[in-house]
Amino acid sequence: MSNSSDFSSRTGGGTNPFGGLRVAVTGGTSGLGLALVREFLSRGARVAFVARTRERVERVARENAGAHGIAGDVSSKEDIYPVALQITGELGGLDVLVNNASDLGPLPLAMLSDTECEDLERAFATNVIGPFRLTKALMGALAASAREGLGAVVLNISSDAAVNAYPGWGAYGASKAALQHLSRIWGEEHAADHIRFLSLDPGDMDTPMHAAALPDADPLTLKRPEEAARELADAVAAALPVRELEGALS
Ligand SMILES: NC(=O)c1ccc[n+]([C@@H]2O[C@H](COP(=O)([O-])OP(=O)(O)OC[C@H]3O[C@@H](n4cnc5c(N)ncnc54)[C@H](OP(=O)(O)O)[C@@H]3O)[C@@H](O)[C@H]2O)c1
Numbered sequence: 325m326s327n328s329s330d331f332s333s334r335t336g337g338g339t340n341p342f343g344g345l346r347v348a349v350t351g352g353t354s355g356l357g358l359a360l361v362r363e364f365l366s367r368g369a370r371v372a373f374v375a376r377t378r379e380r381v382e383r384v385a386r387e388n389a390g391a392h393g394i395a396g397d398v399s400s401k402e403d404i405y406p407v408a409l410q411i412t413g414e415l416g417g418l419d420v421l422v423n424n425a426s427d428l429g430p431l432p433l434a435m436l437s438d439t440e441c442e443d444l445e446r447a448f449a450t451n452v453i454g455p456f457r458l459t460k461a462l463m464g465a466l467a468a469s470a471r472e473g474l475g476a477v478v479l480n481i482s483s484d485a486a487v488n489a490y491p492g493w494g495a496y497g498a499s500k501a502a503l504q505h506l507s508r509i510w511g512e513e514h515a516a517d518h519i520r521f522l523s524l525d526p527g528d529m530d531t532p533m534h535a536a537a538l539p540d541a542d543p544l545t546l547k548r549p550e551e552a553a554r555e556l557a558d559a560v561a562a563a564l565p566v567r568e569l570e571g572a573l574s
Contacts, residue, residue: 341564342367342557346415346469349373350398350458351425352391353380355531356481359553360422361391367557372411374398374425398425398454399446408461418465419474420560423455423503424481428537429495436494444495451499455480456506463519470518475564479522479556480507486525520563526552 347364351357352373364371365388372392375381385393392414396407412418427450430443459478470476485493486500504523511521528534530546 340368341475341561342369345369345419345564346417347371347420347422348411348415348418348462349422349424350454351375352393353377353384355533356526356529356549356552356556357422357424358384359549360424360556361388363550363553363557364420365390369420370415372414374407374411398423398458399427399449400454401457404454404457404461408458411462412465417469418462418476419469419564420477420479421459421462421466422479422481422556423458425454426451426481426533427496427499428533429493429499431536433492433496433537434494435492439495444498447495447499448502451496452502452506455503459510466519467517473565476519477522477560477563478507478510478519479524479560480504481556482507482523482525484525486523518565522559522563524556524559526556 342364345364345368347369349357349360349364349371350373352361352371353375357373357375361371361373361384370390372394373381373384374394374396376395376397378395381393381395385391392410394407394410394414396403398404398407427447429447430439434443466476466478480503482504483496483500485497486504488497490497507521507523514521526549527547529549529552530543531549534541534546535543
């Protein structure tokens with residue numbers, strides 16, 4: 325359980341569950357990830373984000389004061405530990421990890437029988453193995469936060485393709501289904517440690533990924549990533565042990 329000075333220093337003495345919260349977001353330079361970086365910052369969190377394209381990482385860090393940019397590829401085994409070390413080094417620990425970076429598999433989308441094994445491998449490396457490795461690498465930091473009563477949440481970004489068998493979405497859908505099941509098992513295994521695992525579908529959003537998958541879709545029919553980011557941040561807030569923390573102050 326945290327002592328009141330730990331909690332006060334993180335929250336500024338208020339009850340904002342995000343005040344001083346240490347959050348890491350993968351895929352933070354575009355679409356939903358960028359909207360999440362901005363949403364968490366606006367709520368008072370300290371944010372580190374990861375993406376592959378260094379120039380975009382540097383630009384997003386420049387344009388969003390307080391956000392720490394990290395260039396790295398979550399699908400690369402070699403990148404995971406350097407990325408995890410930079411996250412905990414920049415933030416001094418970690419309370420919330422958002423595994424958001426994702427790969428569609430073959431583009432244009434293809435039936436499974438026309439999908440190259442390399443495209444399937446890349447989708448699983450980015451959408452399942454990468455989040456698995458990064459979460460494992462950061463588990464010690466998350467467990468420390470949970471032990472102190474500050475709360476720890478892993479939010480894995482899912483999709484309706486994880487549950488619906490959409491033709492043409494085989495590599496992506498199968499990998500998102502695996503990530504969703506991983507989240508459920510992880511959640512069971514860490515319930516006693518108070519590390520919460522969320523697997524949430526943000527809905528169809530107007531983002532570069534959606535445009536790459538379905539170029540003919542009308543953007544006006546799609547959700548804004550900023551709206552999805554607000555909903556997801558609310559879900560993270562609900563998963564944090566706010567009442568317990570407030571109790572620790574009295
Ligand atoms: N858009 C939708 O309608 C929709 C619907 C349901 C679920 N989702 C999910 O929502 C999440 C965000 O999607 P989005 O539409 O916002 O995507 P997006 O606009 O394409 O953004 C993807 C972000 O991830 C980064 N990224 C991609 N591969 C990476 C890797 N291997 N390592 C590190 N960073 C990587 C990209 O930057 P770099 O390319 O520079 O690395 C970029 O910052 C994904 O999990 C997606 O599956 C989206």
